[in-house]
Amino acid sequence: MGKPVIATASLAGCFGCHMSILDIDERILRLVELVEFNKSPIDDIKRFTKPADIGLIEGGCSNSENVAVLRDFRKNCRVLVSLGECAVMGGLPALRNSIPLKECLEEAYLNSPTVDPGERVIPNDEDLPVILDKVYPCHEVVKIDCFLPGCPPSADLIWEALTAIIEGRPLNLAYDLIKFD
């Protein structure tokens, strides 16, 4: 049996959770021993080349591409993890959720001050992903197996979760591992 395969992605997030993965310090050397990375910004593999054991999702779903990536991950990952506040509950991008989307777009693209006097449009290029009516937590779109809150989740929590999943044991959640900020 080969090493467990890990894939990661950042949807509507800030990459802070990925930074936190790197924050496990010298344990990253052990991690590299333990696992193999597949589709991930960490190794810049763009598409799944094989099924993954663990998928780490940072960020919620704010546009059509986020949904597509998330569904792709669900298809290819045995255990899917919502990593961080945005994946778990929408996070700061979801601040827009209580405001109708149309108002948000008009405020951002049509009514706000600008130094460019040209014509104002709501971005409409067919190649752009389409924005969703609101930001969805990942588990409202696909089945999520494990949730790691935090902004970002601490490196210790990420380490604990990864080793627990790899070893097939329940997470040991010490009090100071759980933070929402």
Next chain:
Amino acid sequence: MAKAKDIVHRHPKDPAALLDVVRDVQAAFGHVPDEAVARIAAHLKLSEAEVRGAVTFYHFFSADPRGASTVYLNDSITSRMKGRAAVAKAFEDEAGCAFGRVSGDGRIGLFPTSCIGMNDQEPSAIVDGVVFTRLTPESARALVRGLREGRPAASQVAELGDGANQSELVRAMVANNIRERGPVLFGAHESGAALRKAVGTTPEKVIEEIKRAGLLGRGGAGFPTGLKWEFCRREKAVERFVVCNADEGEPGTFKDRVILTELPRLLFEGMAVAGYAVGARTGVLYLRSEYAYLRAHLEAALEAMRQDGLLGRAAAGSEGFSFDIVIKSGAGAYICGEESALLESAEGKRGEPRDRPPFPVSSGYRNLPTTVNNVETLATAARILVEGAAWFKAMGTPQSAGTKLLSVSGDCGRPGVYEVEYGLTLAALLEMAGGAGAKAVQVGGPSGTCVAQDGFGRKICFSDLATGGSVIVFGPERDIFEIVGNFMDFFVEESCGWCVPCRAGNVLLKKKLEKVVRGLGTEADLRDLEAWGKLVKATSRCGLGQTSPNPILTTMKSFPELYAAKVRKGEDFVPEFDLEAALRTGCEAAGRRPECKESLHE
């Protein structure tokens, strides 16, 4: 705004007058403007925020204009079953605005409202305080046209109902629909006989007689009335009160309406008997706003009883006993049928339930010992005093003595009120009411139980199907999920919002139910419905939340096959998320094709 000032200053500088002031302002202006709020606050020594709190709590008060004329169309399930949709559309077409809005010319406001106690003559509406029953799209249109032409709602009542509905002080098109006259409430009664008998003996003996009769509260909870009076009497206090709960808000109940219309003197006599028993000098009738059209009639009955010496000083000729009754009005809130919320409202506050203990018998109206009894209970108590405990106990079942007044509505040939002995089976009741062939019967309203055919042998009594009186019949074609959805909407609308499980839990239950009904449910979703229902029942603060999951929980029990047929078997996760719907606004705003691809960015 000189007028608002005048209205406010007509009232005492007492916070307890808050609802009375607001009611007068609302009536004069069609809403409660900010300037009036400031005046009211200053006059009653309240903060403006508190005044706004009361204005926004009650359905018939509003901070925003509700139109020169306001239509409140009943939204109960029975109204829907009897053609509400077409009537609503007619109102909207003729008024030129949707429900929840006021027409552009400001003349007509259209608003939905919870059950107004006319379930036997739906669809019905309250228009500028006047009740209109058995509405049709044609009558709805004519009504709005008439209002626009300046003809007041009252002048548009074409045909009056029966009995006291025809009296000058009522003049309502409401029909009594008394289908079964029983010996207790509808037996021949000589006005004053009960009170004279009471004052001829000791209060203790009166309580003893009620206890021997085994009278249990008719509102639905079934607390022994004699015991309640005894507890109240035992409290040491400078003053005690009798409060009559005439706020029957459970959808489908309207039996107290008939008592208030046809037997007000019997009811008031019952209150006086209770007053004598507990040692009270004052009775308060808390009348639901929907029955405000009966107020003048009730005041007249009170005045007549004063003239007859049955109320006031030395009532019924007893030198030591003085008792009189005042009427307090509600303003549209189901929760005020809960006794402690009713007391808060009667004291001029938001109708939010109190924590118990202390119970009203020790700390009730104005924090003084109070017995709160249902309309039917008090009227029944008066009859027991005249006819005796043994007579009463001989009727019904050993645990549920006497008769019960039922409000029967829905898919049946003879909707109306039935005074029947406890122990009657649903099958027998359906036979009487012309509802044979029903698919289900809702006993006790939304907070009660939905009984399927296999339960029609069950009995109306406290040990089986306890009910405040609402019985709604559902014919074979009815969609159970539409009924459950309507009931859950009702609880969401009527929750006072004080406690978390009821305020948020009912919304979440409704959402989960919708997921299942849309065919997006899994077996796990059904388990959630059950668990969340139990949670809301167990942790809610008052009877509303403790029963609000019942529409879901009791239909899951009586119609498990309907729920099973809705869920996707074998699938462990089905999201509610609908990509197409989620993309719609974004596409529209950017002027892009709605069939926009969701494929991966290549």
Next chain:
Amino acid sequence: MSEIRFTIDGRPCVARAGQTIVEAAKANGVWIPVLCHYEGLKPVGSCRICTVRVAGRYMAACTQPVTEGMAVENTAPDLEDMRKSLIEMLFVEGNHFCPSCEKSGNCELQALAYRYRMMVPRFPYLWPGRALDARAPRLMLERNRCIQCLRCVRGIRAKDGRKVFAAVERGPRVTIEIDQRLAAGLSDAEARRAMDICPVGAILRKETGFAVPIGKRKYDGAPIGSDVEKGAGR
């Protein structure tokens, strides 16, 4: 003064007459989770997180007086899960963005979620539209974070006794309103008390925030309730 004997999860305890279950438990070193409860204010039983079971009946421990012989269940797994559910309900009912909230680390709702190991609410998010009110000179009312616990309604009054905060609307629309006229007269100390009395970040003083660094905040180190439980060793 008469002493009442009762038990919590089988453990013998004593109470004074008139004490609520929450007060008596605390005096016996037993923590019952509370959120709307605030010492010195009349308990109102709005959050229901203190729900306990006595003889099969559920009740709010913050409003229920202790009676002789009462056997209180406090930590039964199903009860604890109900409490966790209520905490989760509050998270989906409002708009709680902990990473951007000044109260984070000092927030009692968040602390309860930590203690109960809430990783994600079991309920769908409702995303209500709630307006922020920053008109008062010293205070902001951030309704997105409000849990309608009514502490401010009960605890903050003007000099003449009028309520500065009041609940408006009903059902799921209930929000707290701040009386502009009375709020204008609040002193700095009173504004501080209003902020301190609020268990979440719904009432905030203007021109101050994030004063305590991460790591030193109230619930950074020890779970909520630890102080009560420490007393148990007396």
